[in-house]
Amino acid sequence: MEDSAFSDEFCRFIQTCVTSVDAAELLLKLARQPERWFEPPELARSLAPATTISEADLARYLAQFQAGGLVAIGPDKRIQYRPASGTHAKHVEMLAQAYKERPVTLFRVIYALRDLKIQSFADAFKLIRK
Amino acid sequence: MVTFEFILYGFAVLxxxxxxxxxxxxxxxxxMRLLLWSALCFVCLSINNVLLFVDLVVLPTEVDLRPYRLFAALAGLLFLLYGFIWEAE
Structure with a gap:
């Protein structure tokens, strides 16, 4: 996987749906078993002990996935990986590939994009843009 | 003194x-919605500063706009707080 694979479109996907490394691991866990419905606590436990996710973070990540068209949430609150389109599925495949082949680059991108909001606030006060 | 206040509060408005x-x-x-909330904060702070200008420079003895000024400042800070809590994460 080359640096060019981190396209603007893929970065936008990361910025909106995968706001932390924990969220990436959660999404990949769901995507590995697309036919399975997960109970949210069970899903969080399945990542332990390497990754510990609080209830609040878990709820936030799942809401981001749902808003991003990546999962379906049933009436019983269980979750299933269900990308809304081929593009969504492709982005998740790219995420899995990046996680496997370029984890350091992926983590740096995730946190750099997260800091972008604060940077944009600072940049707003630049009278002349470069 | 009036000139000093005119310049000081005028600069605050600008x-x-x-x-x-x-x-x-x-x-x-x-x-980015963080910028929208921040901009709305400055809308309220601008109103606050305009009221401050009117209150202390234009009509210093005729009116007391303090409650309106404080309300505008409070509203502005609430916009900013909301933006930083819900959009900056």
Whole structure:
């Protein structure tokens, strides 16, 4: 996987749906078993002990996935990986590939994009843009 | 003294209006909602500063706009707090 694979479109996907490394691991866990419905606590436990996710973070990540068209949430609150389109599925495949082949680059991108909001606030006060 | 206050409070109005315009410009360019909340904060702070100018420079003895000024400042800070809590994470 080359640096060019981190396209603007893929970065936008990361910025909106995968706001932390924990969220990436959660999404990949769901995507590995697309036919399975997960109970949210069970899903969080399945990542332990390497990754510990609080209830609040878990709820936030799942809401981001749902808003991003990546999962379906049933009436019983269980979750299933269900990308809304081929593009969504492709982005998740790219995420899995990046996680496997370029984890350091992926983590740096995730946190750099997260800091972008604060940077944009600072940049707003630049009278002349470069 | 009146001239000093005119300049001081006049600058406060211009500065807050300038910040508001810059933040709206940045929001229009990036569509980041943090910038929208920040811009709305500066709308309220601009109103606060205009009221301050009127209250202390234009009509210093005729009116007391303190409650309106404080309300505008409070509203502005609430916009900013909301933006930083819910959009900056």
């Amino acid at each position: 500065t807050s209006l300038g910040c508001m315009l810059l933040l709206f410009r940045a929001y229009a360019a990036t569509a």
